Amino acid sequence: QVQLVQSGAEVKKPGSSVKVSCKASGGSFGGYSVTWVRQAPGQGLEWMGRIIPILGVATYAQKFQGRVTITSDKSASTVYMDVSSLRSDDTAVYFCARGGYCSGATCMRRWFDPWGQGTLVTVSS
């Protein structure tokens, strides 16, 4: 049973960047997509983007286009999410989760499961 293990909490200055990792423990991502979701303090869940690790092809929510980069390292069974030009309202817990099975660039519609434990990113001067 694959588990997703994320990197630890980060504290960053406004204008800097942060890179959060998500590793498949006990297996690999196989042909599944991996998605990133964030949750600001006391708020709901917001989908940010996803990647098909075997292809390295990423798709982003319009809101995050140009400021978020999702990459993968197949050999390390790890996905990364880089957020640049950080602002105070980027303070949130960032989660990775497994999505649908993909055949090439086409992925099945699927729920998110399992989830990583979350990574708190605090942006403060």
Place this chain on the structure above:
Amino acid sequence: EIVMTQSPATLSVSPGERATLSCRASQSVGTNLAWYQQKSGQAPRLLIYGASTRATGIPARFSGSGSGTEFTLTISSLQSEDFAVYYCQQYNNWPKTFGHGTKVEIK
């Protein structure tokens, strides 16, 4: 973008009582609807997918129903560990959107 609207925002229920949570989609998502439970400081946990299929290990007191634009999550007899926030999510269209959540609290 499909907007998911959950109601009520907060539901106060006594242990042992039934809880009914609603989720409405701004356009049809078929049965591509999931429910998650989130406790404070934890990641969301998948409860229901396909609108009505319980995920592995989820107790039978949790049930989901609906299709198209109207969905319901029912907890038949609330246990102490069920007090949490519940989110619905559509995965029919991109971007995959979540509702704002229903907090189930102890009455």
